[in-house]
Amino acid sequence: MVKNTKRPRPMKIKKTPYEIIEPYLFLLPALAVFAVFLYYPFGRTIYLSTWVTDALGRPKKFVGLDNYTIRLFGKDAFWTSLVSTLEFVGVVALGGLIIGMITSLLTYNRYKGSDFCAAVYAMPVAIASAAASMAFRMIYHPTGGLLNNLFGTQINFLGGVYQFWSVAAVTIWLQSGINFIFISAGLKGVPTELYESCSIDGANYWQKLFHITLPSISPTLFFQIIINIINAFQSFSQVKLLTNESPNSSTNLIVYAIWHDAFRAQRFETAAARSVILFLIILVITLIQFSFEKRSVNY
Amino acid sequence: MTAESRRKLTRSQRRRALKNFGNFLLNIPLLLIILVPLVYTVSISLVNPDEVYKTLLFPHSIQFGNYINAFTNPSYSFLRYIINSFVVSTSVMLCQMVTASMAAFAFVFLRFRGRRILFLAVLATMMVPGEATIIANYLTVARWGWTNSLHVLIVPYMTSAMGIFLLRQSYMTFPGELKEASMIDGCSNWRFLIQIAVPLSRPALGALGAYVFLNTWNQYMWPLLTTDSDAYRTVQVGISMLYDIDAQSMGLMMAGVVIVIIPSLSIFVFMNKQLINGLMAGAVKG
Numbered sequence: 001m002v003k004n005t006k007r008p009r010p011m012k013i014k015k016t017p018y019e020i021i022e023p024y025l026f027l028l029p030a031l032a033v034f035a036v037f038l039y040y041p042f043g044r045t046i047y048l049s050t051w052v053t054d055a056l057g058r059p060k061k062f063v064g065l066d067n068y069t070i071r072l073f074g075k076d077a078f079w080t081s082l083v084s085t086l087e088f089v090g091v092v093a094l095g096g097l098i099i100g101m102i103t104s105l106l107t108y109n110r111y112k113g114s115d116f117c118a119a120v121y122a123m124p125v126a127i128a129s130a131a132a133s134m135a136f137r138m139i140y141h142p143t144g145g146l147l148n149n150l151f152g153t154q155i156n157f158l159g160g161v162y163q164f165w166s167v168a169a170v171t172i173w174l175q176s177g178i179n180f181i182f183i184s185a186g187l188k189g190v191p192t193e194l195y196e197s198c199s200i201d202g203a204n205y206w207q208k209l210f211h212i213t214l215p216s217i218s219p220t221l222f223f224q225i226i227i228n229i230i231n232a233f234q235s236f237s238q239v240k241l242l243t244n245e246s247p248n249s250s251t252n253l254i255v256y257a258i259w260h261d262a263f264r265a266q267r268f269e270t271a272a273a274r275s276v277i278l279f280l281i282i283l284v285i286t287l288i289q290f291s292f293e294k295r296s297v298n299y
Numbered sequence: 300m301t302a303e304s305r306r307k308l309t310r311s312q313r314r315r316a317l318k319n320f321g322n323f324l325l326n327i328p329l330l331l332i333i334l335v336p337l338v339y340t341v342s343i344s345l346v347n348p349d350e351v352y353k354t355l356l357f358p359h360s361i362q363f364g365n366y367i368n369a370f371t372n373p374s375y376s377f378l379r380y381i382i383n384s385f386v387v388s389t390s391v392m393l394c395q396m397v398t399a400s401m402a403a404f405a406f407v408f409l410r411f412r413g414r415r416i417l418f419l420a421v422l423a424t425m426m427v428p429g430e431a432t433i434i435a436n437y438l439t440v441a442r443w444g445w446t447n448s449l450h451v452l453i454v455p456y457m458t459s460a461m462g463i464f465l466l467r468q469s470y471m472t473f474p475g476e477l478k479e480a481s482m483i484d485g486c487s488n489w490r491f492l493i494q495i496a497v498p499l500s501r502p503a504l505g506a507l508g509a510y511v512f513l514n515t516w517n518q519y520m521w522p523l524l525t526t527d528s529d530a531y532r533t534v535q536v537g538i539s540m541l542y543d544i545d546a547q548s549m550g551l552m553m554a555g556v557v558i559v560i561i562p563s564l565s566i567f568v569f570m571n572k573q574l575i576n577g578l579m580a581g582a583v584k585g
Contacts, residue, residue: 020411022409022488023405023409023410023411023414024405024411026401026402026404026405026409026488026492027401027402027405027406027417029397029398029401029402029457029458030398030399030401030402030421030458030463031402031417031420031421033398033454033455033457033458034420034421034424034458036439036455037432037436037439037454037455038424038427038432039420040435040439041432041434041435041436041439042427042431042432042435044435044438044439045431045432045434045435048434048435048438056438056441057434057437057438057441099329102329103329106322106325106326106329107326109322111318111319111322111323112319112323113319113322113323113326114322114323117323117326117330119571120330120333120334121329121333122567122575123333123564123567124333125567125574125578126513126563126564126566126567126574127517127560127563127564128516128517128518128519128535128559128560128563129517129519130517130519130535130536130538130539131517131535131538131556131559131560131563132336133539134538134539134552134553134555134556135336135337135339135340135553135556136336137552138339138340138343138549138552138553139336139339141352141549143352144351144352144353144546145352146335146339146354146355146356149352149353149354149355150355173332173333173336176333178578178582181575181578181579182579182582185579227582230428233428234428234429234430236430236519236520237519237520237535237539241539244542255430255520258430258433258434259520259524262434262437263524268434268438271434272434272435275430275431275432275433275434275435276431278428278430278431279427279428279431282426282427282428282431283426286426
């Protein structure tokens, strides 16, 4: 920010009442929307999570932390859902990062067709998770889908042990674009002199990759893995659409569980409690990111 | 280049061509992973219903029945969904441009009491994932009787911290004299915003616009919760209502997916730079 406090302050001129309120008028539209659709529901969610609600989501009886301790932590289903979510997030975050890394390295040098490849690798950022889920439903189709036709099998990819991996694969596919864009930008930021001096020393491609490229872009990779984690936590449409609203325990991810609690089981109180837990998880991840970013400035 | 000289490619040229080809070959597995789902979707949408389950990658026959059906079938008002999504996405985009420009202007050019606190309040909204407040928001709009309308899809998204930051960053690059000079000339704050700040921040507005339009077009969860009538349904919810009962509806479903992806990809292709700038700014939020 520009500091212009050095200048001697001009003589105090009395502001007109309009001049005093004018700045707030500029802020009013944005802050009004935030107040009604962000701050209020945020507080309301915490409030509702300490009540028992009726089928319309109106608080009926104050229960303190019972929604957390008894209705969530006391149930095995909650822990299975949480562990599944963490597994899912881990697989998607790493999978996205690896694909992003490979695609970025493949298009780092310019050659005929490299621009086309780069455009294709970035493309999934534009595609909606709902639309992609519908397309993959056909690909995974148990009798006549692309995968089963290719392998000559009749596997139900959207059920049993396959379900988790099928949903994760679609999520990685969707996330691969943003991974490519960020990692590729990170790679382009590595000073070329580093590679040149290394080439003079006779280093081969892999030595350069592991001794220069990866350490140089480690802040980018760290940032990207945080984005992947946050995005993966918020997965919803692929779970709902690919599993046809019946995920098994490995795919009952937290946002789906929130939706299911509220709109299928009419239990707005546990939906609210789960929302608070989701918020706390994302908060912790964001704080980790901030503290690392602060530290990485000093290296 | 004549045929004669082409034959006389030097060794190094030939080697370079070979290396170029080798480089491209390495891309093929990943290109296939990204492209095959899309090509396959287009194929299924075009093939005859009796060949849906036999199609590998390319269709053996081509018919446009599914596309005609998607627009003319009375029980499936796809055209309505497209119009709704366009109205909602465009409105959200324009509203965000206006509210974010105004807020960013205040934060950059005006001095007032509480500026720091209010800025932190905007910053804090980035920490809250939308899914964590969606239930309470649904209960609010349900209490107001807003469900099944277009404004329920627009109003909650009329501003964003990301938009405010993007424009703030753009305004901060303006030379300090610009505001001072225009103030001396008697230019009001509103006029400065409209006639100077907005035109100068066009790149940032473009990035915000492309990003917000695409995000709104691709939105699924909020429209799913708040609309359940054909008149207000948006495209993403519309395509996902069809179930794969038979080959006929599979084809229709895939035609819907293709129609819905076309605007998304158009933004990607024609506003690539703006979209990527928007994405880079937006990725800070989950």
